[in-house]
Amino acid sequence: MQIGPEKGPDMSSSRSVKITSTFIAILLTLTTFNTVQANAKTLKKVTISKAGRVITPGINTLLSGKGAPKPTTGINGDFYIDTKTMSIYGPKTKDKWPTAVSLKGVAGTNGTNGTNGSTGATGAKGTATNGSDGLPGIPGATGATGASGAGSTGATGPTGATGPAGPTGTPGSTGAQGPTGPTGTGTSGERGLQGLIGNTGPTGPAGANESSMGLLTFSAMIGSAPTASVKDFGNFTRGKNYVVHLLLHGVSSDGAAKTVKFGISSPNTSVILTSDFVVLNGLTTRSGRLEEESSIVATILVNGASTTNEFYLTATITCNELLGSTGLIFTGSFIGQEVGTIF
Numbered sequence: 001m002q003i004g005p006e007k008g009p010d011m012s013s014s015r016s017v018k019i020t021s022t023f024i025a026i027l028l029t030l031t032t033f034n035t036v037q038a039n040a041k042t043l044k045k046v047t048i049s050k051a052g053r054v055i056t057p058g059i060n061t062l063l064s065g066k067g068a069p070k071p072t073t074g075i076n077g078d079f080y081i082d083t084k085t086m087s088i089y090g091p092k093t094k095d096k097w098p099t100a101v102s103l104k105g106v107a108g109t110n111g112t113n114g115t116n117g118s119t120g121a122t123g124a125k126g127t128a129t130n131g132s133d134g135l136p137g138i139p140g141a142t143g144a145t146g147a148s149g150a151g152s153t154g155a156t157g158p159t160g161a162t163g164p165a166g167p168t169g170t171p172g173s174t175g176a177q178g179p180t181g182p183t184g185t186g187t188s189g190e191r192g193l194q195g196l197i198g199n200t201g202p203t204g205p206a207g208a209n210e211s212s213m214g215l216l217t218f219s220a221m222i223g224s225a226p227t228a229s230v231k232d233f234g235n236f237t238r239g240k241n242y243v244v245h246l247l248l249h250g251v252s253s254d255g256a257a258k259t260v261k262f263g264i265s266s267p268n269t270s271v272i273l274t275s276d277f278v279v280l281n282g283l284t285t286r287s288g289r290l291e292e293e294s295s296i297v298a299t300i301l302v303n304g305a306s307t308t309n310e311f312y313l314t315a316t317i318t319c320n321e322l323l324g325s326t327g328l329i330f331t332g333s334f335i336g337q338e339v340g341t342i343f
Contacts, residue, residue: 060091060280060297069097077278077297079245088243091278091297101243101301105210106340210237212336216248221319222327228318234336238307241342246277246298246315248332249284251291258328259320262296268311272303274342296330303342 060077063069069080069089079090080097087100212234221227236242252258264275277298284293296317304311317330 059282068100071095071097073097077280091276091299102339103243103337104340105338210240210338212236212242213334215333216246216315216331218248218250218315218317218330220327220329221317222323225322226318226320227323227327228316229330231315232312233315233334234312236302236304236311236313236336237338238304238309238311240304240307241339242302242304242336243339244300244302244313244334244336246296246300246332246334248296248298248315248317248330249286250294250296250317250328250330251284251287252323252328258294258323260294260296260328261318261320262298263316263318264298264300265314265316266302266311267314268304268307268309270304270306270308271311271313272306273313274301274303275299294328294330296332301342302336305342 060079061074062079062081063074064081064083065073066082066084068082068085074080074092076092076095078092079088080092081088081103082100085100086103088103089097089100092098214233216231216233218229218231221229234244248262250258250260258281260279262277262279264273266273275298277296280295280297282293282295283290285291286293300313302313319328
């Protein structure tokens, strides 16, 4: 399969599309491990396994452009990335594109304010000692003795007579109490106008979009039918939702395409999985020579909102034919992108 950009409905040929670092990583990963059949010969034989629908056989492509894809863009089984809205469409079915799935993360909420620090401990009390007493002062000199006064003491005069007591005055009368003043009759003032609404606070920063990607190599399927190969993959964060894309290729030792089927599961029972996949059989020159190849293209919606621990997924490939000594070996890659609510 080939991966490359296609001009969208309003893409200008004189201006390159700016792609975020996340999609550069996606396209580089898919280009490195998924570029196939660019120089393939004419299809010899195509067999399609059904997963609830019929996929027209052909060489599928991951397209991209600025804006939603036209109905005439791509063929059945293709995927399309809208770089303007950062959404993904696909796979195309019955010449129609399904509803896009957003690749953007939801906006993060504002962080809570930190708590005040506790009061520091009281410092130790300082110690102090009284100073020592000063030395006694030098005694002053004794003054000279004064001379004795001359003259005798005078005689004591007679005691004067006591005057008569004055008459007691009469008390004044108590004045009458004044009347109580009238109660005021003033009205209450009008209610003031409501104050203006304060400004809206700034929008919190967008939450980080988490991606999980890697290469997959399944163990060889050898012997009688049916034979299965199981592979665990991914490291997904608890409470998060993802859309996961798988692209796998298998070549048997006898060079003939095989009848295979695909399954996806998780040992975490809180994970809810919805999958859609197609198995394609055809000629390829991936190894440098013309040979038959079986390819699996799958899209999985992973609802991990109820999980309380990190989790992973398990892919199972089953072959319903007898396999030779070398067997059938599948390899490929996956990419998981965090998304918002899954309905």
